[in-house]
Amino acid sequence: xxxxAQRMSPLVISLAQTLRPxxxxxxxxxxxxxxxxxxGPLQLAVAGRIKSGKSxxxxxLIGSRVSPTDIRECTRMVTRFQYGTxxxxxxxxxxxxxxxxxxxxxxxxxxxxxxxxxxxxVVDVYLTYESLRGVTIVDTPGLASLDTESVGRTxxxxxxxxxxxxxxGATDEQSQLAVSSAEAVLYVIxxxxxxxxxxxxxxxxxxxxxxxxxxxxxxxxxxxxDQVTADEPMEAAAELAQEHSFTLRHTVSQVLPLIGLVAExxxxxxxxxxxxxxxxxxxxLDEPVQQxxxxxxxxxxxxxxxxxxxxxxxxxxxxxxxxxxxxxxxIRNDPQISTGTLRGRLESLSGFPQMRHIIDGVFSVRAxxxxxSVALAALDTLASKxxxxxxxxxxxxxxxxxxxxxxxxxxxxxxxxxVTSGKVELPDDMFDEVRDLVTGxxxxxxxxxxxxxxxxxxxxxxxxxxxxxxxxTFGSTPAQSRIAHTIHRSYFLLWQELRxxxxxxxx
Numbered sequence: 401x402x403x404x405a406q407r408m409s410p411l412v413i414s415l416a417q418t419l420r421p422x423x424x425x426x427x428x429x430x431x432x433x434x435x436x437x438x439x440g441p442l443q444l445a446v447a448g449r450i451k452s453g454k455s456x457x458x459x460x461l462i463g464s465r466v467s468p469t470d471i472r473e474c475t476r477m478v479t480r481f482q483y484g485t486x487x488x489x490x491x492x493x494x495x496x497x498x499x500x501x502x503x504x505x506x507x508x509x510x511x512x513x514x515x516x517x518x519x520x521x522v523v524d525v526y527l528t529y530e531s532l533r534g535v536t537i538v539d540t541p542g543l544a545s546l547d548t549e550s551v552g553r554t555x556x557x558x559x560x561x562x563x564x565x566x567x568x569g570a571t572d573e574q575s576q577l578a579v580s581s582a583e584a585v586l587y588v589i590x591x592x593x594x595x596x597x598x599x600x601x602x603x604x605x606x607x608x609x610x611x612x613x614x615x616x617x618x619x620x621x622x623x624x625x626d627q628v629t630a631d632e633p634m635e636a637a638a639e640l641a642q643e644h645s646f647t648l649r650h651t652v653s654q655v656l657p658l659i660g661l662v663a664e665x666x667x668x669x670x671x672x673x674x675x676x677x678x679x680x681x682x683x684x685l686d687e688p689v690q691q692x693x694x695x696x697x698x699x700x701x702x703x704x705x706x707x708x709x710x711x712x713x714x715x716x717x718x719x720x721x722x723x724x725x726x727x728x729x730x731i732r733n734d735p736q737i738s739t740g741t742l743r744g745r746l747e748s749l750s751g752f753p754q755m756r757h758i759i760d761g762v763f764s765v766r767a768x769x770x771x772x773s774v775a776l777a778a779l780d781t782l783a784s785k786x787x788x789x790x791x792x793x794x795x796x797x798x799x800x801x802x803x804x805x806x807x808x809x810x811x812x813x814x815x816x817x818x819v820t821s822g823k824v825e826l827p828d829d830m831f832d833e834v835r836d837l838v839t840g841x842x843x844x845x846x847x848x849x850x851x852x853x854x855x856x857x858x859x860x861x862x863x864x865x866x867x868x869x870x871x872x873t874f875g876s877t878p879a880q881s882r883i884a885h886t887i888h889r890s891y892f893l894l895w896q897e898l899r900x901x902x903x904x905x906x907x
Contacts, residue, residue: 408772408806409438415797416779423790430782438775441483442767444759445538448588453623456660457588458539460752461759463531465668467539468508477520479509482536484526494521534764538582583770584763585618586755587652588660591628591640614817616838617770618652619758620644625657625751626722633722634659634749649831650822653762653839656754663750665718666743675718676739678711682724683731694725723749761841769809776801776810808889812838815886824879830871833864834883837890843898858898865891 416431416438423431446461448454455467462481491499491513504510509525622644625637637657644655665671682690685706693700700721701712715724723746730745731737737745747753763770776798783794801807816838818824819831826834833848840846847860865888872884 407768408809409768409775411801411804411806412438412772412775415801416775419779419794419797422793423786427782427786427790431779434775434778434782437778438771440536441533442535442584442764442771443538443582444535444584444586444763445540445582446586446588447540448623449590452588452590453660454539454588456664457586457621457623457658458537460660460663460667460750461531461537461756462527463529463667464507464527465664465670466503466508466525466527468511476517476541477523478541479523479525479539480536481525481527481532481539483529483532485528486526487528488526490524490526491515491520492522492524493519495519534767535759583617583767583774584759585652586759587618587620588623589620589644589655590624591622614813615650615652615820616813616816616835617763619755619763620648620652620655621660621755622655622657623660626659626662626720634751650820653820653835654758656758657751658755659720659723659750662719662723662746663752665723666747666750667752671718671743671746673739674711675715676742678707678715679724679727679742680731681707681711683728683735690728694721697721700724719746758839762839766813766838769813773810773813808886808893811886812890815883818879819883824883826880826883834887837887843894846894854898854902858895858902861891861895861898865895 413435416435420428420431444461446454446458448457453469455469458467458481459465459469466481467479487503489501489503489509491501493499493515499514501510501514509523513520513523622637622641625641626633628634628637628640630636634657641655641657645652648655682693685693689705693702693705697716700716701709703709705712719727726749727742727746730742779794779798783791783798786794802810816834819826819834836848837846842850843854843857843861844850844852847857847864849857849860852860868884868888868891872881872888876884
């Protein structure tokens, strides 16, 4: 039973529309932009180092291989994948002109953009895919290394000051807007966390407002999990992801392991019936031959193996060695397995369902809260830059809105942002409680026990409300007390809802 919190966006839109006639035309235009952003889909920025497998993750999210996985000029630009009624690529240049292009013969963004890369502000990709109705994916330039040129280019795209060149990222306003408008961030890392990984995440946070830069709205993906050196790479990757989750806990909500290549192949149709047949041919070989093949890629591609070499090479480009071995094991355990079922099991193996759960659950379900927070922050900023009469009108309207019951969700989001970013310190167990409360998409997840029955959850919610109220009154700093009162209120409302559900079920 998910919580039934009321959506905040209608109240914010109503407030903005009420304010509009009271302000001058320039401020009206700003309010119109705020309303449009609030009514639009969730903006999810995907960031990561070059060769981290970022494009495979983007393709898996979209469900089609449209983002090139090789190094092309377009991979060095901000690219927005969004829903449209006609499939097309629009190159928006810095001079305000637009070039419209079709996809290339392979269905990807064309390599020839008909202009020089330095002329491009942003690449807009429109696709008629249902996966993009509720979310726009903003693919950002890969961070190459700590050399001057790559750091300067990345900082410029992220809207940060470029200390190496003496210029400011704000000069490329469209690129900055494309990235800073993201309400959530998916950061792709590989096995080790490098200094520039943390730098890039900090750049995202500097280029966004306080609400959008919260760790609650950020998720890290430990990609290429199959390449972790261990007898069982995925198990080892899960443990490594847990370690990274603690290390990055003030930057992202959590770290999840993923085999991006396998996710892309299983979700985009890149894994075909011919690939499945090649796997069946390998599964039919004698076990000693199979064991030899999976010792390394060199052994896998040896000439004497009685399976078509080109088919084996293709399997490695689709699944790599671990994915191929696991797929063969699936066939051996279930010789009658269909290609569709095999594709579904490969998707599960990749770790993609867990990532999708966060995006569809935490990010998309809470998109209304996130976008409402962003809109209110934008109105607050707009007020601070306005003449006194306009400023007072906006502040008065905001104060009235914050008195509405629906605003509790925003207060919770703000409190969680302060805690998870480290601005307000809490003990580890209380830190975890706050994170679960704000990222959970069901009462069980919010209370840290998804499998618990409703009566148990009802008791736990009331106990948690009392515990946080006590903490707010005794033994907390003023900043901690303000956070604790908000958490107490959220637990109390959750208890009321669970109790009403239990009473309703008893009737």
